[in-house]
Amino acid sequence: MSRFWSPVVHDLTPYVPGEQPRISQLVKLNTNENPYPPSPRVQAAIAAANVDSLRLYPDPESSALRASIAGYYGVAAEQVFVGNGSDEVLALVFQALLQHEAPLLFPDISYSFYPVYCKLYGIAYRTVPLDADFAIDPASYQQPCGGIIFPNPNAPTGRLLSRAAIEAMLQQHPDTVVVVDEAYVDFGGDSMIPLVAQYPNLLVVQTLSKSRSLAGLRVGLAVGNAELIAGLTRVKNSFNSYPLDRLAQAGAQAAFEDDAYFQVCRERVIASREALVAGLAALGFAVLPSAANFVFARHPAHDAARLAACLRQRNIIVRHFQQPRIEQFLRISIGTAAECQLLLSALADIL
Numbered sequence: 001m002s003r004f005w006s007p008v009v010h011d012l013t014p015y016v017p018g019e020q021p022r023i024s025q026l027v028k029l030n031t032n033e034n035p036y037p038p039s040p041r042v043q044a045a046i047a048a049a050n051v052d053s054l055r056l057y058p059d060p061e062s063s064a065l066r067a068s069i070a071g072y073y074g075v076a077a078e079q080v081f082v083g084n085g086s087d088e089v090l091a092l093v094f095q096a097l098l099q100h101e102a103p104l105l106f107p108d109i110s111y112s113f114y115p116v117y118c119k120l121y122g123i124a125y126r127t128v129p130l131d132a133d134f135a136i137d138p139a140s141y142q143q144p145c146g147g148i149i150f151p152n153p154n155a156p157t158g159r160l161l162s163r164a165a166i167e168a169m170l171q172q173h174p175d176t177v178v179v180v181d182e183a184y185v186d187f188g189g190d191s192m193i194p195l196v197a198q199y200p201n202l203l204v205v206q207t208l209s210k211s212r213s214l215a216g217l218r219v220g221l222a223v224g225n226a227e228l229i230a231g232l233t234r235v236k237n238s239f240n241s242y243p244l245d246r247l248a249q250a251g252a253q254a255a256f257e258d259d260a261y262f263q264v265c266r267e268r269v270i271a272s273r274e275a276l277v278a279g280l281a282a283l284g285f286a287v288l289p290s291a292a293n294f295v296f297a298r299h300p301a302h303d304a305a306r307l308a309a310c311l312r313q314r315n316i317i318v319r320h321f322q323q324p325r326i327e328q329f330l331r332i333s334i335g336t337a338a339e340c341q342l343l344l345s346a347l348a349d350i351l
Ligand code: PMP
Pocket: 084, 085, 086, 087, 088, 111, 151, 155, 181, 183, 206, 207, 208, 209, 215, 219, 220
């Protein structure tokens, strides 16, 4: 605490970096990274970015990368925004695109950074409880608001909201931005990007951290109407002048140019998830239906905090949230088939 800090800074509860294990020693199933390496083309592109080129500033507009992403999704480059991870993209969305007269709506339970951004940027918000089955209830979003944001599939539940429900929200709120955070969409959902042509109030945010195995490169993106993208660019160029660095631009572009690799990785993760869900169910866990690269599960007879601690003793890290309503759940990221098997064997031993 310091007398020099603004009151906003006093009230923050900053992120405490989680354990950063030596990956070889631990089965790391706590932060939803991809268990497979990025496409070999990413490595080649980064290696090819001549070290001498690092003398020069990167392209502030990330033009080549944005053109690749636009081609991939069948939109115009003016409809694509990129940032250093989707967390940065989201920070700019909160600053640029939300009305301040009415509260922003988002689910309770959801991605923990949304309230943080609201507090940091002085944005009013109202949380909307999930229904009894931990799903987003679209009917409860029929209220005046300054914007809506939710992950689809939701985090940490993994549950998916239908396209029809999202379209209904977009139609009910034609004058406010509806942000669909698709960090996990490639593992089982349909992207809403095709709806961007029809709904000028839709902004879709994605990341290369999960399905493209590039959490360490820090690349996120948004696709929306050119007017929304221009708003983000305006804030970025006034306030946050940091473009993606040269290596990130080159690597991310290569990732979008290797769709075959992406599809294989994605399908492997989905297959491991289905096997893990079956294995957990056989051990007596109740598992929420997941469209993501993690599952959210609880055991009716075993305390989640104890299970997480016992797994940790066996060098397996999963995520446990000390949060009302979900404190008996574990969120388990999908690892390789072998890692999932290690987890199931450890749990069988613990229970
Ligand atoms: N949105 C959601 C729902 C997430 O879970 C995450 C990752 N924790 C992010 C955004 C941010 O991911 P990144 O900054 O790595 O793109």
